[in-house]
Amino acid sequence: MSHAMGRVAVVVGMLLLCHTGYSVSQLRSFLRFNEDEFTSLPLDMMLEGLLGVAIAVWGAAATQTFKEIRAIEDIASKSFESFLHRPNFITFSHRGKNLFGDIS
């Protein structure tokens, strides 16, 4: 399963859904024209709509890995140091000068 296939599936699903909507609106205007009542959707349009939704949802959900919902997975893998590091308050007066600096 690849991302590209997922994206294509989403597009196809949305197009199917749009097509269904268009068909239904056409159906209703036709019925209104003939002064018939609108009782229920024809089976093929309903199926088309559901199929479109199913394909789009599959494309969006099944072809990618989701991030873990608990925040802990993210946080537990960080080191202590990264919690204490505040880049906007950075100070350079530490031993780094003697450890890493030029020996000159």
Added chain:
Amino acid sequence: MQYSTAPSWQEAREKLRKWREQNERKSDEIVDLWMTSLGSKVSKAGDEKWMIIEQVAIAALDVHNYGVADDLILKLKERFPDSDRVRFLQVLRLQALQRYDDALKGLDAMIQRDNTNSGAYKQKVAILKCQGKNTEAIKELADYLNKFMSDQEGWSELCDLYLAESDYARAAFCAEEMILHNPHNYFVHQRLADIRYTMGGIENTKFASSHYSQALKLNPESMRAYCGLFLSGSSLATNPRVPATEKREYSQIASWAAKEISTRYGENQPPSSNSAEMLEGLFGALQIQ
């Protein structure tokens, strides 16, 4: 840290991006990666190029490698001649060279030009801290936080400054602010618990015990929280002014924490070592009467 085989420039770029997003301060590794893989090929990185250059410039200042730092700051100045961010980098460079007065003058000029520039206020506090002027730094930072109340870094820094001055009550207040911003982060609960435990007294130790428990609920791998829970639980269990029912509860907490610590140390030790007995001995030493 030296790499035995130099990583490709794409790997280096990925690493730098990850460190940028996760706020890591691996300055010597960043400069190393720049010198070995990324330096010559950075023009291929597209839009990310300037952010990478800024990141490496700050890392170079951190390891006091002025050759690389000056070179990169010059590149940035040529590309963005009128940028506040580049001026900020120049102020950082002055700070690294310990020319604090020039740096403060530069920051004051930036603040005058744009008084919503939060970075400039914060760097002023950092420079005062560098010079050892903790009380002035605290005053500046408190003023800043009055204006920009939701700045998490600011509260964290203020907490540290108060701790450096041993003003635990105010440090606890700052740590509580951080919990308000990040209730799901185990680290901030642990911090508050550490401060409260240090303040001492029955109420504070109970408070510490509950926050250590919350930290453990959020992250069951945190050794510091287990040790803290053990210490606060055993200190309450041996305190004469605590009623007997609560004493029993706290000693149960302490022994549970001790068991967890032993199992976790046990899991990470090679099978032949005798560290289990060593640990039991250390627990005895850890009891504070």
